[in-house]
Amino acid sequence: MIYQGNAITVARGLKDGSDAIATLTFDLKGESINKLSSAVVAELGEAVAAIRAESGLEGLVIGSAKEAFIVGADITEFHGMFEQGAEQIEAMLERVHGIFNAIEDLPFPTVTAINGLALGGGCEISLATDFRVMAESAKIGLPETKLGLLPGWGGCVRLPRLIGADNAIEWIAGGTENRADAALSMGAVDAVVPGEQLEDAARDILARAQVGELDYQGRRAEKNGPLGLGPIEQMMAFETAKGYVAGKAGPHYPAPIEAIKVIQKGAGESRARAQAIESKAFAKLALSDVAFNLVGLFMNDQVVKKKAGQYEKQARPVKQAAVLGAGIMGGGIAYQSASKGTPILMKDIKEDAIELGLKESRKLFAKQVERGKFSTEQMAERLSNIRPTLSYGDFGNVDLVVEAVVENPNVKGKVLAEVEEAVGEEVILTTNTSTISITRLAENLKRPENFCGMHFFNPVHRMPLVEVIRGEKTSDPAVAVTVAYARAMGKTPIVVNDCPGFLVNRMLFPYFGGFNFLLEKGADFQRIDKVMEKFGWPMGPAYLLDVVGIDIAVHAGEVMAEGFPERLAQEGKSAVQLMFDNDRLGQKSDKGFYAYEEDRKGKPKKVSDDDAYALVKQVVKEETAFSDEEIIARMMVPLCLEAVRCLEDGIVGSVAEADMALIYGIGFPPFRGGALRYIDAMGVDAFVEQAERLAEELGPLYAPTERLRQMASSGETFYASKAQD
Template structure:
């Protein structure tokens, strides 16, 4: 044994080959932390000092190779000044460069996932081979940063600047065939032949059959682009990325500028440029927000694992009410492997539901994401029925009938007699109280809400709504089923609108009051889209459905009349009265035409302005900051209320609910992160400037105390943004 640590061992194999093996003790995956970097440094020194070593084989003792840097460890570096970050990266890069500079050929055996720092490590070796099932990539931009362990330096020199820009700026995991085609790896083998084939390649390099010295020289030298080529590659890329990100995400642009700046430099100087670019990004609010989202997601996964301990399996599901929503739920369940009964009261409903599932599956086949055989298998998991005949064998039922409490209560009462005593029954309701629906049920402990968002196949969130009598086992079972369906479940307590709709409608109220006061709804949409929302409030209401919006708004007004009951006729009500329901019937705030792809295209409709004239003031110009404040303040305060009332457990879950449920701008991190970024004292002061608009703009007492005490919704360490690459 040449070296032995807790994460890395080095031993001699095949006589003269040193196998450097990553196998981090006590962890399910390998990841870079400070201790691992120190061990890699020590292992490299030991290899360099051993004259018997003729080649180095890098391997993993786990199913993955290295998943990236430990996202929980590096907070102290990110919280400090940029100089501290640059110094830390300088140390890490000296370790990687020492490995790259070993006087013998080096080869990485990528048996599984190699992301972020894991991929940057393999780039520092001379030869790379991977299993056909493995994936590699540099996902740092998804955390608001960029590669910092040499990724922007080595990758362009290995696969060319164009390909490197795509890999780094998209941040996607790349499959083996793509990695081989682009030149990121030298060979791809089946998992069972990977190691012996890798050994043969390394022996060839040792024997001189593979010119590893030339490979290394190209990787550590300047990028071979002349001035004109460099300008065309990088300037074109900057223009494209800016168009895609609209300037909200600085990481991809900074990565391109960094590569452009250091392309004429050799490795060591280029690494310094990369470190400075990384440090600049690490201090941005965008990186703090995106890293915060990553940590929030880890919290959700951790909570889901806790629920798994008491969850009952859902081996057979059912959905009541076919149609578009029921068909979407059936599709999602079947596609992810859980058989599902789809019941409706007539053949027309069944046909609509099956058509929806078939359409969604067909699209996957058309895009090459699914074979026709797999599509057939998925469709076979959907069993349409007009009766309750097989419901005795169902583990979990999703009721998805019309959003009417009387209809739902009648259906649920009938259903309860058709299922077993252990069956978990859920309602896909967006606003109706779970306790109200459970009032007449015989087994309220087995009943709760399971709120899917439309369209089901695209929206990642499922709100799991706990009623006052819902059992922990029932909650856990539905969380597990939602997760099995590929969704992100967030558990909330019962109240009007639950979490997402409860905080969304104050946002709509802010919009409605702006229109009342003379603001142009088109301008409001443009301002809020520039703020980062995928669509402004008027457009969103059209997409949701004006009729749906009016119904939900009535529920909110009844539940929270002190702040959500309008004392004036809103523009949304005018649209509803004139049967302008949005996209569903072609007219709302906008009118909709079909584009070349058969999708609805929004166009301006002057009639909408004529219709709302009686309920709005004379046209008034509002600046962007006031529009943002009047829309965002009510939403943010309502999120704070939900936290204080225990509707949602944590700020992390609240923020993830908004990101996944309403498209809150990810680079802003969610409402709680947004308030932290503004600063609670500043946010409360801003609220007070709009106090004349009513209780929707009135901060809670707890918010005022937090502001006075300098508190935030996330701990200071989390706000400081903690990490580098991808982690488990």
């Protein structure tokens, strides 16, 4: 044994007895995956030093004993690292560059055997070796831009020299995970083989390098020298890419453009200088709010997944599901279940509704075929997982039912009572509702303990969140099975307690309340939309209401006003109500706050409409001029305060879940990290001061809770500290 650590071992010899070959194996004890924490990186430095000191070696294979190769750096350390400042961050990067460079400079050929995921730092380690062999099922990539960062351990330097600037920009700016065949075609890896042949392939490459058939020294010279692009080639490669990537990334996500600039600045430099450019840019991004919030988002996502995983461990699997109601929503649910491998019955009382649901499912599958996600054969196989029916006769083997009929408590109550009679005593019943109390719907059920909410967001195939709503009598097993089914559908379930609007709509409707106040004060709704889109929302409130449906918003608003009259009941008619009264239902009727025309692709395109302005004018009580900052405050404060109340009322179990529900459910700007992180970023005291000032003018919707006032005075935050959240 050359080296033995907690995560890394280095031994001489391969299975064929080649004693002159060293094998460095990543196998982090106590973990299911390999990740590069500061401790593991320190071990790697020690291991490389031990290899350099060992005599008689003629080659090195780097591999993994786990299912994945290395999934990247240990992101739990990032916030603490960011707090140390630019100088310390650059010093850390310099140490890592020194270790990776030492691997690259070993006096014999080196190869990485990539058996599974090789992401971020895992990919960058492989780039430091002369060659790479990859299992057919493995994936490789540099996803750092998704965290608001860029590859900082040599990825921006080595990858362009290996696969060309254009390809490297695509990988790095896009943050993609790339399949083995794509990596091979681009030249990122040298061979792709079945997993069981990985060591043989690595040994073969080393043997060919040792006899001069493969020029490993030439490989190094290419990676260590300038990129080799002329001025015109550089301009075409980088300036064109900047324009395209800027359009895709948008103004709030600087990392992809910064990565292109790093590749461009380092293109004519040697390894040392190019790495210094990379380190400086990484440190700059690491100190930005965007990177801090996106890393926090990743951490929150891990919390949500862990909680869901704990429920899943307690659940029996759903082998056969059913959906009641075969409209657009039912068809979307059926598609999602079938596409992820869980067979589903789709029941309705009308043949034309069944056909509508099947049409929706076929359309979604066809789009996946167009995108290359499924073959035609796979589409046919998955489509056969959806079985339409007009009766309950086929429900004998169902494990879970999703009721997705019209949003009416009487209709839903009747349908749920019917299906309860038709299924076994262990079957879990769920309702897809956005507003109706789960406890209320359970009143007429014989087994209310087997019933909970399963709120999908529209469109089902795109929106990642599912709210699993616990009623007063819902049992833990019912919640666990529903969470497990949501996960099997590829969704992110968050368990919440029953209340008007549950979690997401309860937080959203105060936002709409702020919108109504602005309209009453004479604000232009198109300007509000533009300001909030510039703030980071995918669409402004008027456009969002049109997309959701004005009728749905009116109904949900009534439920919310009844549940929280002090904050959400409104005197007189709102602009939304006037739109409804005049049959302006949004996109579904081609007119709402905007009018809608078909664009060249047949999709609805919003245009300004004088009739909408005439209706809105009826609610204006006074004409007021607002700055962009005032519009943002009047929109965001009510939403953030409702998130605080949901946490205090126990509707949601954690800060992380509240913030992730907003991001996954309604597109809260990810780079801002969520409502509670937004309050922390502003400062709880500054937020409370702003809210109290608005509450004096606008009333209870803007009034901070007593607990929030206490947090402001004591200096508390929602996320314990930047280094610990």
